[in-house]
Amino acid sequence: MAEIEQEKKHPPLLENLPSAEKGTTGQATAPPETGTDPEEQGTQTSGEGEERSAQDLLTDRLQIQERIAQLEKTIEEKEKIEQDYVNHLQRLSAEFENYKRRSARESAYAVDKGKELMILE
Numbered sequence: 001m002a003e004i005e006q007e008k009k010h011p012p013l014l015e016n017l018p019s020a021e022k023g024t025t026g027q028a029t030a031p032p033e034t035g036t037d038p039e040e041q042g043t044q045t046s047g048e049g050e051e052r053s054a055q056d057l058l059t060d061r062l063q064i065q066e067r068i069a070q071l072e073k074t075i076e077e078k079e080k081i082e083q084d085y086v087n088h089l090q091r092l093s094a095e096f097e098n099y100k101r102r103s104a105r106e107s108a109y110a111v112d113k114g115k116e117l118m119i120l121e
Helices: 001-007 038-120
Strands: none
Touching: none
């Protein structure tokens, strides 16, 4: 378990290298000489890396914004469904209250009518 956590903190270096820089044995090899000054090469790489990372950040940001919009839409749909259920429950509750009142009224009427018929006989 500790090894997994350690790998998350410090992933193996070979996985971070582009595939062209790996040797046939899976060992990292030195980058091929291009005839340019290493300092110039470093600035080119960092510029490209910054541009690439800026593009990645922009892409990530757009994906996150799309996901947020999607989740907000889902929340609105769920809230509408919830409100429909609440309204339905309120209607059912009101109908049941009306049923109880009507039943009590009908029962009282039946008792009164029964008393009236007993008195008349």
